Amino acid sequence: MPINENDLELFLESTSILNSSSQNSIDKTTSNAELSNIEHSTLLIPQPPLLKTGTTLSELKTQEGNDYCNHDSINETEEGGKTDSIKQQEKNDDAFEKMHSNNNNRSCNKNNSYFNPMLQSPTRMPQRYNNYDEYMENKIFQQNKNDQKLIAEYEKQFNKTYPQIFKNTNIYINGYTNPTRLQLHKLIVLHGGKFSHYLTSKRNVTHIIATNLTSKKKIEFRKYRVVQPEWIMQSIEANKLLKWQDYALLLNDTNINNTTDIKTLVTKDSTKKPHLDCNHPDFLASFFKNSRLHHLTTWKLELQNKHMKSNPVGAHHNRIKKIIYYIDFDCFFATVSGLKHNENSSLPIAVSHGQGNSDIASCNYAARSFGIKNGMWVSRAKQLCSTLKILPYEFDSYRKISETFYELLYDKFDTVIPLSVDEGVFIDYPEDIDYKGISEKCMDIRNLLSTKTKCTVSIGVSNTLVLSTLCLKSAKPNGFKIFLPHNTEKEAVAKFVGSFQLTDLPNIGHKTADKINELYSPSSIITLADLQSNLSSLSSFNKLNKLGGKLSRKIILYLKGEDDIDNISKINTPFNYFRKKSLSVDINWGIRFQTIEQVYNFIDRVVARLASQLKSINMASSQYTIKLARCKANSPIEPPKYLGMGLCDITSKTGRFPAHTNENYIMSPEIKQSFRKLYIQAPISSLRGISITLSNLKTNNDRDIGSMLDRKTNNTLDNFPRLHPPLPHDVPLTMSNTENADQMVTVTPLLPSNDNNNNNNNNNNNRRSIEKRKSRSPAREFFNNYHKKKNQERAKHHFSTEIDENALKELPLEMQKEIQREYAVINLVNSTKRSALEAPKIIPKKKLESICCFNPPIPFQKLLNPKEITARLDTWILQNIERGPRTDDALLLVQYLRRLVKFNKKSMLLYIVDHLEEQIDYYRSYYRSASDDPQTSSNHHQMPDGILQWEKLLVLKILPLRESKNRA
Template identity: 35%
Template sequence: MNNKEEEQDVTASFNRNEPDIASSSSVGYSGYGEYFHNKELQQLESDVQFRQKYQKEHRVSNPTLFQGCTIYVNGRTNPTRFQLHKLIILHGGTFKHYLSGKTAVTHILATELNASKKSSFANFKVVSPEWVTESIARGKLLPWQDFRIVQVSRLQGKITDFATVRNCMDPNFINAFFKSSRLHHLSNWKFQLRDNFVKEFILSYNDTIPDQKYVYFHIDFDCFFAQVSAKIDGKYDIHATPIAISHGINNSDISSCNYVARSFGVYNGMWVSSALKLCPDLKILDYEFDEYEAISNLFYSALKDIGIFKMVLPISIDEAIGCMLITPDITSELLTQKCMQVRNAVYNVTQGYSVSVGCGPSVLLARLALRKGKPNGFHISWFDTVTECHAFIDHFKLKDLPGIGYSTDLKIKEQFGNVQNISDLRDLLERPSNVSKLIKVIGSKNTKKLQIYLDGKDDDESISMVKDPHTYFQKKSLSVEINYAIRFKTIDDVDIFLERLALHLWEKLRDSNLMTRQITLKLMKRAQGAPVDPPKFMGMGKCDALSKVSNLGTNTQKFGTIASECKTLFRILSVPPEEVRGIGIQFHRLTDSNQKVGQKSEQREITTDLFRKRDHPDDDITNEPSKVAEPHTPVNPTYTSPVKNYWDRHLKRSITPFQYDFPDQLDPEFMSNLPKDVQEEITSHHKVVKKANRSLRTKLYDDPRKQIKQTQDLHFIHDGRLVPQLSFQGLSSAKQISETLIDWVDATVEDGPHEKDLELFTSYLDKLAEQGRCHIILHLIKTIKNRVDDHYNANHEGLEQWEYFLIRRLIPILNKAKPDVKFNLVFDL
């Protein structure tokens, strides 16, 4: 009799002889404890009777294979729980129908476990059902370790700690959260990769010539997390079984899934419950963070040791760009050999993991070639003519281009109709009028980027990554965010948590020998009408995003200053503590703490976008300076309420919460009793106050006869008055404002300027007129007039509106200033 026939015979026999426990339990009990205790005794007695009867009928001796083993079955299994029950008791084991305590069983049978079960069963012998069937087939009890379903890694034991730490006020909460956070690990890995590259670049790539030309190899793992976790698990074929990676079930999100799962409609970011509806056979595997890191290190080692790349640029833990010098003998056949060489090297070094490769003469073409090479393959985009290059690019969708996301794609389709691919866009942009419309829809920067992409070339960001990788990969910001299990009751809870979170980020700042001069506090506030308890346990739910920026005015690495600023920003945002669902801190404008005092750091390019918010750090452009001047797009300015304008104008700028006078000398005994951070802050403040008391402005008030040419915030003008410095959209230099005006005219020459934009500009000129700065007004008007004249021969419709604006609105402002100088403007209308 084979195993299958034996199982069927056992099941039939058991069904005939199983007693009716429900009917025998009708006797009254004093409580649930006594009821379940008696029920368990009846079940054990029934098992013994069934074993004895089966042995007598089939003349089988008393087996002892599972003697001493008490086994519990968790979840759905194959064989079923019912079949396993019979096999266990027939071979001398004890079957548990429910867990009454941690020491009640010796083994647990399961096919797979979610993250919470892995945590609660961490100290159990959890094995697959094959341990039972294989042991019976071989006639001996096999080692349970060979059938364990939870592969314990070096990091896994620490990761599961977060399952028991769900209170954000627990001192261990932040560390436990980040040990289990996928995004935190990815961010740290990317941070380390780029930091290591910068260090190696100084030592190994210092002979790189900026004008060198390369062939680019874009190398990427296929569904990296799923591929590694599946190999560690060992039970599933990544090419045949649908696999997804997630921390748990139902409301947990999927971070990675293989191509088999994607064929059912599963995608990254989808909830597990939704994915299981599309693919009921989807296997959910847990993260293996230490293995991911180990494979990534082997991956980069293989690329560096292969010997064909001048540089290896780190994109992420599983993605890189290899730069090979262009030589006269390069052909498509040679590049094919190199792609195969790269794939084989990675496969051998990582012991069985596959990558896909895209190759091309630009980073863009290599990226698009990678899309055609996936999965588990390669593609070469090397062309002899421009026509061949355009034909290759044209069949891709707009969203396949880097930096062109869903929102940009939607705006283009709303303006021009159904633009399916790049070929449709190329046809549209052949008409100059459509280029102007596109600028208005997506902005001049994105328009310029698309025009560059149409020729298969790289944008400025990709060029700077290759030409100046040392600067590109340097740290530009540090951030930390927690959007899970955030539940505060009082403002004191918020202050304590902010201190801990700021300390976590400050340690990174200190370890990197950096200082910051700008701090951003980000909050996720429960949206109006959203449930207090969201669908995902302790999750964020539907929220409104809020943020506030603090410009410190000087570089700092002092924890006391940083923590105090974070608390202040929270109070400015005025969010009730019980409404907070997520919180984050970000440091901007990082500088080297070893930099000498007085040494000027590199100045980042200041964008001259006319109507952009200057005080919002998320809008800062930190890319390398563009070589080609870009037209800037005037957009409708955002007008806030009068109440907000009042607070912006008075509370932030002119009203000081309270004033106090510092003594000339600080009391040493008093200072010694203060915490070190407070001492440093008071000492720093005291120095500033003393310096302010001796400042140039104070001396001016004491001696009005003293003439000053210029100070930081005040300008001395021709009639002897000292007036505040004026700025337009964050720009105070007349040269910068003139460049902005030129871009403004270029971008609106067809349809004319917008009325609200004109109001902003005339308001600025009125302020100049009140101060009698006619020479600046005259310079700006001439700038606009000369630029309008440059476009006069093109016969644009917007020229008439510009000329009307100059004559009817700008010239009267100039006359109102009562200039002492003569001027003459001639208009050829």
């Protein structure tokens, strides 16, 4: 079978990688071992058949594509993945046929299962077992069973029995061999040998087959019978077991002098717990099981799905009283682990996996008094406090206590927003503020939790999220703080905020804190009070702007104890705020690969995981980002942390799937391709981290929003969490179901090509596109025509779904509904333009009337998207803030707003006016605080005239419009 063009391209590309890496490997830092691995990688090129006797190669071939195939086969090639993807376009039967007649020896690889998901046997995806041993045991059992099955099939098909040459041997194959591992495996098994997939079952292994060993392995294997593959081949040829010594790879006297009796090699480390490296199929699971950070993220999702509720009173939450409780366990992990191990909590305790270069996840306050901090390495912490007690993680307990925590508090508040396993925001909307009641509530909660969980919580209470956060900081540990300032008490607020450190403010981490310090006072460390006093001059204000516009605004608001829009929407519309927008897996620990195939296998596993997660939440993705960490050129090959990533260069690449999908057989090849583009000029062994992100998520069906992870269904219907705000059911939306269904490719990418035009063009187009296509991805190519057509159609709609996605998420729920109706109308209007002119009846009049306010949307300077409009207004205000609005501009705006009133565009009007008010307020408060400051007011920055004019415009012209709407 000739190598087809696809393969050729792939081949060229893969060899170019290899070339570049071998160039690299010339320099001193690269070991010989790496070089030899690279040479081995050229085994990607199909090899000529070597077998002659015993079993013929053709006999082996007929078994290819058979289900008999190990999921840890190292023989997966990229060509395999690609060609499979091409073939999946064909009927599955055809594909299977071809597979059987496949005439080169890129044999069995697990991608075969991509032909048809149904082919995936359950054994391929190991179930979860209680422990690793159990898993191993089961797996080995399965593999032996498979071996028996294979023998039976061969004997049946070729009607002969095979001489039991390798009886009583147990053979393991290390690394690349020629013939391939799989072929050797079959030969060994057929001729009576046992085959070990893992060296972890070393106690039984009698021989190790290898053609090449890394220096490390040479040492490791020096007591074994390490034999070259020719031993197998020639033994079969000779029809008897030849002396292995003649084929020994390692010339080791002690072994050669050994008796030729086949005796199992018992090694010291046979009892050792098997080491899971990143090539092991269960590495991901085992890593995640022990990763605190992974648990944090998954728990957050779980808890939000299960316990989040939002019962604000009315649409405009910011105008009614709210009491925000920020509740947080004190050094949660340390406390719980301490309880579990009956440690005295007054002694320094920390939670960590290891004893040396291992992160401290949490330490108690006794430990903190020594200067120990979370995230510090144990070795360093022990320098600070030699008596520090290191406790293991107790993930189950953490999770369980967290569950109790939310269950106990769920009914006590109007709104519950879990932020983590150990902390959440809880909100009440009382009619009046009852200080005594609040502090009693705090005490009750603390008592309750302390009796039920034996853990202490701290509580910060205030009326904005920022202030609550700060209150919590000052309440810790084991206390509560209530700070509910009146609107008039600005000074008190400023003073309170000023008493904190830079990093105490949300969104200011150590990097930003350093930056701010550098900006204002490189020599000493400044506090928030320093920052406050610094901000009163415009030049200082501009300094802050170097952090970026958004962040500096945030900080200015925070310094006054006010929430920014981000915080507000988090509180007011949590379900909207915490909608799922992306899904990713990051692994930056334990990543050590030798060959590109191992990486591909790994990517396959990661993508499989992502795909199943996507499916479980009933979503599909159209964009991915792959991010790689490779160790920095001059940093040591092994970092101080065991299997850590060390210092790395990080690069990333985004790409798009041909359509929305959640199938790993579409995603995987694409992502691998991006990997190849990204990971160039570096040996595979320097890869230290991989992250794959899927974004542009879309639900399969907007009305049927699936569960996020394993959401429990014990909630009442009323409180049943939703990821999206409910959509109006009677309104045809822009993202109509039918259109979505077309966009979404969930099962197989087979297309009904009943479009006549396209069909005719296809043949012509194909020839051209093969010549000059950029993408080597068959899936992409396959979709190209389809997608183009789709886009053309969509372009006719003036409004794409993106408007909904981006613009709506910021708005309160009520407004979202209304604006969605607007878009529904817009869409109807557009569709009328397109097709309804010929067939005007396409929109029944009744339907139109049922949509609340059937008026066409009102553009502002040709803009329709509310976010775009406010953005334009923002720049307009910013540019004219000091000299005031120009009359004609102001007129334009007012006219626009009046039109909104006239056509009853309530939500839009409200949105715009509120926004304007907020903006002008923002500048006004800035200039006011500047002019209040005695030091600066004399020099510059009196309240500029422009501000007054803006205010005038706002108060006299704009705000009344909002009121008129209320009356109407």
